[in-house]
Amino acid sequence: MVKAVVLGAAGGIGQPLSLLCKMSPLIDVLSLFDVVNSPGVATDLSHIATKAHVEGFVAAKGDFKGEQQETEDAKKAALTGADIVIIPAGVPRKPGMTRDDLFKINAGIVKDLITAVAKYSPKAFILVISNPVNSTVPIAAEVLKEAGVFDPQRLFGVTTLDVVRAENFVADLLGQKDSSKFNIPVVGGHSGNTIVPLFSQTQPPVDFPADKLDGLVHRVQFGGDEVVKAKDGAGSATLSMAYAGFRFAEAVLKAAKGEKGIVEPTFVYLPGVEGGDAIAKATGTDYFAVPVELGPNGAAKAINIISKANDYEKKLLDEAIKALKTNIDAGVNFIQKPSK
Numbered sequence: 001m002v003k004a005v006v007l008g009a010a011g012g013i014g015q016p017l018s019l020l021c022k023m024s025p026l027i028d029v030l031s032l033f034d035v036v037n038s039p040g041v042a043t044d045l046s047h048i049a050t051k052a053h054v055e056g057f058v059a060a061k062g063d064f065k066g067e068q069q070e071t072e073d074a075k076k077a078a079l080t081g082a083d084i085v086i087i088p089a090g091v092p093r094k095p096g097m098t099r100d101d102l103f104k105i106n107a108g109i110v111k112d113l114i115t116a117v118a119k120y121s122p123k124a125f126i127l128v129i130s131n132p133v134n135s136t137v138p139i140a141a142e143v144l145k146e147a148g149v150f151d152p153q154r155l156f157g158v159t160t161l162d163v164v165r166a167e168n169f170v171a172d173l174l175g176q177k178d179s180s181k182f183n184i185p186v187v188g189g190h191s192g193n194t195i196v197p198l199f200s201q202t203q204p205p206v207d208f209p210a211d212k213l214d215g216l217v218h219r220v221q222f223g224g225d226e227v228v229k230a231k232d233g234a235g236s237a238t239l240s241m242a243y244a245g246f247r248f249a250e251a252v253l254k255a256a257k258g259e260k261g262i263v264e265p266t267f268v269y270l271p272g273v274e275g276g277d278a279i280a281k282a283t284g285t286d287y288f289a290v291p292v293e294l295g296p297n298g299a300a301k302a303i304n305i306i307s308k309a310n311d312y313e314k315k316l317l318d319e320a321i322k323a324l325k326t327n328i329d330a331g332v333n334f335i336q337k338p339s340k
């Protein structure tokens with residue numbers, strides 16, 4: 001029996017992601033939690049005739065003592081027995097904002113939700129979508145460490161949308177309809193210049209002249225801004241993110257069931273994953289998105305693809321690492337050195 005939980009299930013990402021989970025033959029129980037509207041989303045989904053049984057849990061409206069208990073009970077009921085917890089809870093960007101501008105609100109939301117995960121489903125795979133991923137994943141790790149239940153193989157920052165974009169933009173540029181035949185590793189983090197597509201490692205190989213390459217790299221790094229601008233104040237990527245989040249969740253679940261050879265780039269705590277130490281040493285950071293081979297216990301092996309980067313990509317990596325370190329420190333310090 002596989003139980004999947006979506007925290008932030010009533011949101012722009014949460015709803016289509018929950019729909020995709022409801023369609024999946026890999027999921028038996030789908031549990032939805034949000035601070036608003038999740039029972040409605042759950043009831044709506046429960047009318048679809050597919051395998052997963054759907055349950056909805058919502059936080060209490062207020063924050064008085066009795067209501068705090070009600071919210072805690074809802075989290076407990078949603079999370080108990082979970083095999084995989086997917087977290088798109090939090091505020092999205094508006095035009096003119098960076099992902100780091102979301103830290104102020106989302107850091108606290110992620111801290112709060114991971115505290116509940118640590119209590120009620122400490123062995124679940126945890127997939128963090130909430131931005132800024134470069135900081136929310138270290139926050140999650142620190143909360144889990146403090147609770148004594150941190151398993152680095154089971155904590156993932158979801159960077160799949162960057163891979164999806166890279167594959168799609170390359171296909172676009174080559175005038176090809178089917179982007180699914182491309183495999184493009186995107187490494188680093190998930191914001192602006194911390195996103196580093198390694199086009200030199202594309203399978204099947206592709207080759208672009210320098211002027212085209214600059215534009216392509218920029219489009220992958222700032223693909224999120226393209227959507228924020230087009231939505232004009234109504235949020236950021238939701239549908240493509242639901243697709244990407246589900247693609248990654250499905251990969252984790254398939255590998256957990258024993259399927260071999262599944263590799264997806266994801267933002268992980270390197271020292272806790274086989275092969276990660278060498279990458280941490282090369283980058284000088286403990287967290288980095290790299291292609292990870294998934295297995296029954298989650299992240300089985302970090303693949304050191306960055307050692308194959310060409311000179312152009314090495315420059316991108318240097319810039320990414322500088323920015324990433326600041327983001328990671330902000331996340332770690334949020335838990336270790338909270339301001340009074």
Ligand SMILES: NC(=O)c1ccc[n+]([C@@H]2O[C@H](COP(=O)([O-])OP(=O)(O)OC[C@H]3O[C@@H](n4cnc5c(N)ncnc54)[C@H](O)[C@@H]3O)[C@@H](O)[C@H]2O)c1
Pocket residue numbers: 007008009010011012013014033034035036088089090091092093102106109112113128129130131132133158159160161162190235236237238241
């Ligand atoms: N990792 C990625 O590639 C990626 C891509 C797109 C968006 N995002 C991020 O995902 C997050 C969600 O985006 P969205 O467009 O779905 O936003 P949204 O505002 O539409 O939905 C967020 C949901 O989270 C809920 N929520 C807020 N606080 C909560 C809490 N404490 N517990 C449970 N639920 C809570 C809200 O009620 C809302 O339903 C944003 O931070 C966004 O930046 C990440």
Ligand SMILES: O=C(O)C[C@H](O)C(=O)O
Pocket residue numbers: 092093099131161223224225227228236237
């Ligand atoms: O751009 C955003 O703020 C949302 C997300 O991180 C994205 O890449 O689309």
